[in-house]
Amino acid sequence: EKAEFLSVTALLFCSVGIYNAPVSQAPVLMLHPRAWNMVEHNMMVPGPLFDFGLLMFHNAKLILQNQSGPFFYLSKVERYMEARLWSQISFWTEKKLGLPAGCIKATVLIECVLALFEMEEILYELKEHSAGLNCGIWDYSASFVNRFGHRADFLLPDHSKYVDMEKRFLHSYMDLLVQTCHRRGALATGGMAALLLPGDKENATRSNKSCIKAGVDGFMVYDMDLIEPMQKLFQLHSHGQNQLLQLREDITVTPEDLLIMPAGGLTRYGLRYNIALGVLFIEAWLSGVISSIWGRLRIQQRQRYVWQWIRHQVRLEDDGAVVTRALVSSLAEVLMEDLKAAIHCQTSRDKQRLMTAVSMFLETVLKNDFPEFLTTYLNLDHTFHSSQS
Template identity: 40%
Template sequence: MRPIEPTTLSIRAPRIEGDEIILTPEARLFLAELGHAFSPKVSELLERRRRIQERLDSGVLFDFLPETKAIRDGEWTVADVPHSLRDRRVEITGPVDRKMIINALNSGANVFMADFEDSSAPTWANLITGQVALYEAVRGSLRHEDASSGKHYSLNEQVASLMVRPRGLHLPERHIELNGRPLPAALVDFGLFFFHNARVQVERGVGPWFYLPKLESHLEARLWNDVFLFAQQALGMPPGTVKATVLIETLPAAFEMDEILYELRQHSAGLNCGRWDYIFSFIKKLRRDPACVLPDRDQITMKQHFLRSYTQLLVKTCHRRKAHAMGGMAAFIPIKSDPEQNRLALDKVRADKQREVEDGHDGTWVAHPGLIQVAREIFDAHMPGPNQIERQRDDVSVSAPDLLRVPEGSRTEVGLRHNIRVGVQYIEAWLRGLGCVPLYNLMEDAATAEISRSQVWQWLRHRAVLDDGQVLTPERFRQVLDEEMHALRVMLGAAYVDGHRFSEARELFERLSTSEAFEEFLTLPAYDLLLNLTE
């Protein structure tokens, strides 16, 4: 264990190979300065979220903010992005392990978003090895030798542009303390990457660029803008060097898109439709309202009015402000074993990307390299320029009731069982340090696990009637949970026990689904388990 540093920053973790590259005295000092400057504000903003939720629970409805109407009505635009960030038609995302980084940068996508958030489990080893890998990737020296296959991986001469997503403001990094308190994980992820790589990226004209997750207000965007200004000044860079895209993946953020762009206008690289987290946020924020109980997850498609409204409003807002409007994730994985199922899955991807480009999006996300060509062909056919920011969507008119319309559909036992299977298996993998998990021909991350457990909680809380006419009770839920765990045990055999964490995952999923109080993020209690199990 490392001793407490003179800066009052302490690293409470075992040594990891390569950490001397990342945790230099200068980098630790930079983290301490970030923490001193911004940790109190992060705590204040999290407390503000709690107070807003109390008002929502009491029956107050979302609406556009009257105090920021002048910003929404005003004529202003964001600053231009660098030429190398103008064309983002296909972006691929994934965790920060060496092989993934190399394959994604070599994939032919325009952008790779290296993700410390929903597709990475925050073990200390994952954090440090991910930062080391990105340090080498920025300098073009990243290599990987696959021990099982003996295959060698290295970067091509031409690679995708790199963007980095730090963890959300709500997450702590308990291995790094300032004055005895964990630093916000967002400051750690951003701070370590920026400190080591920003100058090199600026010299090469390819960064530093970021994605910002789970913002809930323009005040949180203002915090990030202040962080950028602070970091740029510390490294002697002009304001506006950093560019950041905000994921609009929470319901409150959908009501403040103009304001979020305005706060970050010097550093903005647009907005992105984080559809899966957005569905989770819809459930979470409206959780006490029995009129807002959602149908099965697979019925909540982009054709539902509340999602259609939010994505079109995002395009209209971004293009009015001369900013990129990025589309959502295609989570399908190519199904090599079943050509017909693979064809049907690709048809869905094509339809989704066709909708996005026709709506005016300037690019889209995929989770697998096998989908890059499909997405590129569709965007190339309909978007001959680097983007379509010039296309205004004055035909779009979205009101608060549009954003709050509850999706239509049924609640079924099939949907309940799917939620249990996905939720438990994802949590189990996460507890083993894996944050991006292929399940049932989809690449699942923390967002879809959040939908699974929050939907079960909502159905139980409001005694939802399933398609067989019976109310979902805690007793019925536990019976179905027992049956699904037995099915997993049979399917996996000895692997169910050997090296797996199904007991802990089942307990956590059950606790989150049946507790009286709603847990804001499953990754918070899961983090406690992760630390106990892996360190």
């Protein structure tokens, strides 16, 4: 369970050589602490403070002696007040541990639509503790369901068919983030580069060319195999160690650009695909291997889309059927056999875990209100507790 939240993320400034290089020139390892909605049950303190404190107390001086960190990757930030809190925590910690002021650095993931409108303030509040902002394209897209999922004017179509970086609301988001960071001399890093399938480096690198064109200064990676191809890609399509001189004064982004949803619909295949990935996310979470799955596929968000399609009774493009609770439930049951083969269910415990995952998936998407923090909900869910007994 802890592996999901105490994930270590490698931040790569792609133009810097990494092999046979000193630590100060290597890709930067950043601790990804839990978000504020999580609690460390062993000590009953906020999860992010526990994670932050462990790293700082045991490793901060050693990391600094090696001319690196301590560096953090902050997700789920919604308001500038959270950035101010992290800055105050950092100053207090530096003083208590006798560390140089400003040595703690944090990159903030802009994944919430609300945070997008406070990027200037977030950078200001972090000040010397800021290591820039990070684009979270798919997290950002899913945040519309979180905040505005009940509204039909924020209905998202099938991602696999209609949503990509060319869509207005996504490329405007990235353009504005890069422009905001570079105007303040802060680094803007591209979205999480994830190796979806073994050997799929070509597809992964191709999808990040648009980020470089937008002016990002590097990439986040979960899969270490992506460091070299991402580095080569950055060197090929940019000049220098970063792109801070690209101020993007050529663009003007309006609130309408950021909030307009792409046109499109949903097919039966798209619905089945999202149901399958949503179930697989929970099954992996129950199996304790969620860190790799979450980093690779970002499939946690699939439940949100299915919930929204049910909520607004979307009509399928191919056969005209309406997405209802009954339709989603029946498709989930039918998919059971395919999913058993996909994850190689062999023992009775494997099959029971998959059945539990299907049950928990349906429990979330069939609710009137989708849980704001899915992992918190799953952790407290009665079905999960009964499956562990």
